[in-house]
Structure formats: structure tokens, C-alpha cells
Amino acid sequence: MGLFDRHAGLLEAYRDVRTTGYDPFQIRMERVLSPTEAIINGRKMLLVGTNNYFGLTFDPSCMEAAIEAIRAEGTGTTGSRIANGSYSEHVALEQEIAEFYGKKHCMVFTTGYQANLGLISTLAGEGDQLLIDADSHASIYDACKMTQAEVVRFKHNDPSSLEARLRRLGDRPGNRVVVLEGIYSMLGDSAPLREFIDVCKKYGAYVIVDEAHSLGALGDNGRGLCESAGVLDDCHFIVGTFSKTLGAIGGYCVSDDPDFDILRVTVRSYMFTASLPPSIVASVRQALKVVKAKPELRTQLWSNVSTLYEGLAAKGFKLGPQHGPVVGVHLPDPMTAIGFWRAMLDAGIYVNVAIPPATPNGVSLLRCSVCAVHTKEQLEHMIEVMTGIGRQLGVLEDRTLRVVGGAR
Amino acid sequence: MIVETDGMTDTLERARVSGQSRGEVIREICRHLVPFQTGERPITGDTVIAKDLTIDSLAIMDMVMELEDHFDISIPMNVVAEIHTVDQLADTIQKLCARR
Numbered sequence: 473m474g475l476f477d478r479h480a481g482l483l484e485a486y487r488d489v490r491t492t493g494y495d496p497f498q499i500r501m502e503r504v505l506s507p508t509e510a511i512i513n514g515r516k517m518l519l520v521g522t523n524n525y526f527g528l529t530f531d532p533s534c535m536e537a538a539i540e541a542i543r544a545e546g547t548g549t550t551g552s553r554i555a556n557g558s559y560s561e562h563v564a565l566e567q568e569i570a571e572f573y574g575k576k577h578c579m580v581f582t583t584g585y586q587a588n589l590g591l592i593s594t595l596a597g598e599g600d601q602l603l604i605d606a607d608s609h610a611s612i613y614d615a616c617k618m619t620q621a622e623v624v625r626f627k628h629n630d631p632s633s634l635e636a637r638l639r640r641l642g643d644r645p646g647n648r649v650v651v652l653e654g655i656y657s658m659l660g661d662s663a664p665l666r667e668f669i670d671v672c673k674k675y676g677a678y679v680i681v682d683e684a685h686s687l688g689a690l691g692d693n694g695r696g697l698c699e700s701a702g703v704l705d706d707c708h709f710i711v712g713t714f715s716k717t718l719g720a721i722g723g724y725c726v727s728d729d730p731d732f733d734i735l736r737v738t739v740r741s742y743m744f745t746a747s748l749p750p751s752i753v754a755s756v757r758q759a760l761k762v763v764k765a766k767p768e769l770r771t772q773l774w775s776n777v778s779t780l781y782e783g784l785a786a787k788g789f790k791l792g793p794q795h796g797p798v799v800g801v802h803l804p805d806p807m808t809a810i811g812f813w814r815a816m817l818d819a820g821i822y823v824n825v826a827i828p829p830a831t832p833n834g835v836s837l838l839r840c841s842v843c844a845v846h847t848k849e850q851l852e853h854m855i856e857v858m859t860g861i862g863r864q865l866g867v868l869e870d871r872t873l874r875v876v877g878g879a880r
Numbered sequence: 881m882i883v884e885t886d887g888m889t890d891t892l893e894r895a896r897v898s899g900q901s902r903g904e905v906i907r908e909i910c911r912h913l914v915p916f917q918t919g920e921r922p923i924t925g926d927t928v929i930a931k932d933l934t935i936d937s938l939a940i941m942d943m944v945m946e947l948e949d950h951f952d953i954s955i956p957m958n959v960v961a962e963i964h965t966v967d968q969l970a971d972t973i974q975k976l977c978a979r980r
């Protein structure tokens with residue numbers, strides 16, 4: 473058997489995708505001009521698929537902080553947090569994130585993926601039960617492959633489905649660890665966190681919430697769904713990333729657990745990889761300051777979400793169930809999704825395309841992510857373009873024809 | 881739907897003990913698998929779920945979730961990973977039902 477034979481199905485699907493001309497998985501950003509614009513295929517494109525919710529990648533204060541840090545401390549740490557890779561700035565960043573959440577402890581990881589992978593697989597071990605939402609991110613699923621714990625999925629955003637699974641465990645020994653996400657990355661919907669917390673309390677389960685897409689976006693202070701749902705104290709571990717709202721890269725975990733520091737010598741994805749470079753630590757520290765100082769970015773983000781979501785809904789697009797910084801547009805099948813995506817690229821707009829097996833329930837999506845610094849004009853232009861393509865591809869009914877027909 | 885139940889008499893016996901009839905378990909599994917049937921090939925106890933049908937791994941896990949709720953049991957993911965055939969899935973369900 474050849475090394476790639478087991479991927480034959482995927483290879484075939486990938487080949488089909490590529491016959492459409494562009495390969496959505498190998499788009500090259502020839503030059504990124506700003507949080508909302510880049511040159512792709514020699515053309516200036518509007519970017520609406522970058523997870524750059526506050527547009528901080530080009531924030532002058534964050535950029536300056538990073539440049540200064542490079543001059544002062546060099547380009548990289550060349551070592552892990554448990555060896556030569558813990559600088560004063562890493563520790564300061566951890567303190568600042570802990571303070572931001574009002575939690576006692578924080579650990580910074582090199583990516584959010586590694587934070588989930590290491591934390592979840594370490595917290596739930598042999599004899600424990602790990603309960604995860606069916607639509608969990610790949611990093612959570614991968615953690616499940618690494619743990620000796622029993623893993624059970626519950627229905628997406630369904631506290632009663634979680635409750636049934638906790639109830640079935642009865643009085644079996646073992647810790648129950650439940651993993652939830654603040655905002656789900658494909659459809660932009662939020663967990664009914666309060667209800668989930670009630671269930672977890674009833675059954676004495678520990679709760680981990682991944683706020684990757686909700687940091688900055690939700691809560692009066694931008695702490696995420698835990699804050700907006702008023703359950704910060706009931707979430708035992710909060711995980712997040714620097715690669716979205718904070719415009720850089722890296723992951724973190726905060727908690728009040730008194731024995732938290734044991735994680736620093738047990739979580740392998742923390743111990744056996746190099747720490748974040750000084751420039752990133754500096755820009756993230758500055759970005760966190762910006763998040764605190766400029767709540768108007770959050771207001772602007774939600775106003776833009778509303779423009780895009782309501783605009784697309786009014787044209788008849790089928791969207792994710794609720795407003796969110798991610799707006800998922802449902803399309804009938806993968807080939808239509810790829811065709812639609814490509815037509816948008818031809819019209820100068822970049823979004824993400826998501827198709828099975830990367831999507832829940834086999835849906836095909838255009839995944840748009842909104843940025844606080846998108847202008848209303850940019851988003852209205854996008855709605856216009858999408859409506860045109862939607863009609864051309866028969867995804868939307870052609871209302872103009874119907875009106876003409878009805879007038880006769 | 882064509883379900884062959886030949887050669888299942890011994891498992892039927894086991895099922896009676898556990899209180900969940902083998903027939904009912906198989907029927908319930910098949911109800912979920914029929915949409916993924918390929919051509920005229922019947923779904924039998926020997927059907928290899930991920931291979932003989934057009935069902936992907938995510939859809940298998942979703943089906944398992946439905947079966948869990950129907951039978952009020954939980955089937956951990958690592959157990960699902962070891963299940964290949966319809967018979968094996970039915971065995972697992974019956975075993976867990978008996979322990980309930």
C-alpha cells in the first residue's frame with residue numbers, strides 16, 4: 473500500500489476542487505496592505521475572511537512595540553518556557569492576561585492549538601471522562617486522541633444532550649471535564665453557556681471554555697462569552713488565542729486553580745516547543761491594552777456584523793443561526809461553494825470557503841469574518857456582489873424576474 | 881431496506897438476556913445507515929460501515945450520538961474507533977444496554 477493510499481478519497485475531492493481554477497487552500501497573499509485589503513493574483517482584494525476582528529495587525533502602537541522588542545531582545549527565544557525561553561516579558565504577559573480575566577493564573581503557549589491540545593489532554597487522564605461539543609475545533613478533537621480519558625460527544629450547543637451523557641455516567645469514578653467554545657468558528661454561533669454551566673454544576677463537572685473567537689468581541693470588557701454570560705467564576709479554565717482579535721500568534725489558559733503551576737511541568741505542548749518571540753509578546757501586550765482602552769472597536773465590530781448579517785439575510789441567503797463576528801453563508805453543496813468562492817475572488821473579495829469534512833453536518837459554507845475596521849461601504853459592496861453571484865448561480869431566486877412576471 | 885438476519889440466532893439469544901432485542905438494535909442501526917447504502921447491496925451484520933457505505937467518519941459519529949440517545953447509553957469515541965461492522969456496533973450497544 474502506498475503512503476497516501478488511505479487519503480485517496482480526500483485526494484480525489486481536492487482534485488475536483490482544483491478543477492475550478494483556484495485552489496482555495498493555496499491562496500497566496502502577494503502583499504497584505506491593511507487588515508481589510510491585500511493583493512491576490514495581482515489584484516487588490518477586499519478581505520472578509522481573516523479572523524482579524526479588531527484589525528489590530530496594523531495597529532501602529534502594536535507594530536512599534538514589536539519592532540522595539542526585536543531591537544532590544546532579538547528575533548527569537550530559541551528555547552522552551554521550561555528552559556531558556558521564559559523572559560520577563562512572557563511572565564508579564566501572563567500576569568496581564570490573568571488580571572484581564574480577574575483570574576489568579578495564566579500560562580502562555582506558542583499557539584492556541586497547542587494550548588487546547590496540551591491542556592485538555594493533560595487535565596483529563598485515564599479513568600476520567602471528557603465531554604466535548606460535536607462541533608468542537610480540530611485542536612479539541614486532537615486533544616481527545618492524545619488523552620487516555622473516555623471521550624463522549626454531545627450535540628452541538630445542546631445542554632440537555634450534555635446532561636443526558638453526564639447522567640448516564642452515574643456514580644462511576646473519574647473527573648468529568650466538559651469543553652465548550654465561546655463562539656464557534658464555522659457558523660459564528662455562541663454556546664448557551666449559562667445553561668451548560670448549570671448542568672455542569674449539577675453533575676460536578678469541570679468546565680473548559682475556548683474563547684478563541686470571542687475574545688474582544690463579547691462581554692463588557694471583551695473577555696468573551698464567560699463574561700457576557702456572567703459565569704467567569706464558574707469556568708475552571710479559559711483558553712484563548714492571540715491569533716485573532718489580538719492580531720499576532722500564541723495561546724493562553726487562565727484559571728483560579730491553586731495547583732495551576734503543576735501544568736507548567738506536565739503539559740507537553742508547553743514544555744517541548746520554543747516560546748513566543750519577544751516581538752510577538754510585545755505586540756500582544758500592547759494589543760491587550762488597546763482592547764481595554766478602545767471598547768468602541770467592539771461596538772464597531774458588532775455594527776459591522778449587523779450590516780453584513782442583516783444585509784445578506786434580507787437578500788435571502790441562509791446564514792448561521794445568530795449574529796457573530798463569523799458569518800457563515802450556507803450553500804447547497806461543495807462545488808457550488810467553491811464556484812461561489814471563486815466568483816467572489818474574481819469580483820475582488822476574499823472570504824474563506826469551508827466544505828466537508830471540515831464542517832459540521834456536512835454543510836458547505838462561505839465563511840466570512842468581520843473586522844471592526846471594515847467600512848460600511850465595503851460591506852454593502854460585498855452584499856451587492858454576493859447577491860449578484862447568488863442569483864447567477866441560482867442560489868438566490870431571481871426576484872427581478874418574479875416582479876416582472878407578477879406585474880404582467 | 882433489506883436487512884439479512886440469517887446467522888444471528890446465537891446473538892439473538894444473548895440479546896434476550898440483555899433485554900434489548902437484537903432485531904430492534906439492528907433495525908435501529910439500519911434506519912440510520914440506509915441513506916448511505918450503495919447500490920443494491922443489502923446492509924447485513926457483516927457490512928463494514930466506513931467502507932461498504934458512503935458514510936464519512938463525522939457522519940458515523942453523528943449516527944452514534946443518535947443511537948446513544950435512542951438506547952440511553954454512551955459509546956466513547958475510542959470504543960467507536962474499534963467498531964467496524966454493523967454486528968460489532970450492535971454487540972457494543974447490547975453490551976452497554978445490559979450494563980445500564
Ligand SMILES: Cc1ncc(COP(=O)(O)O)c(C=O)c1O
Nearest residue numbers: 583584585609657684713715722
Ligand atoms: C475554536 C478555536 N480554538 C483554537 C484555535 C487555534 O488557535 P491558534 O491559531 O492560536 O492555533 C482556533 C483557530 O483556528 C479556533 O478556531
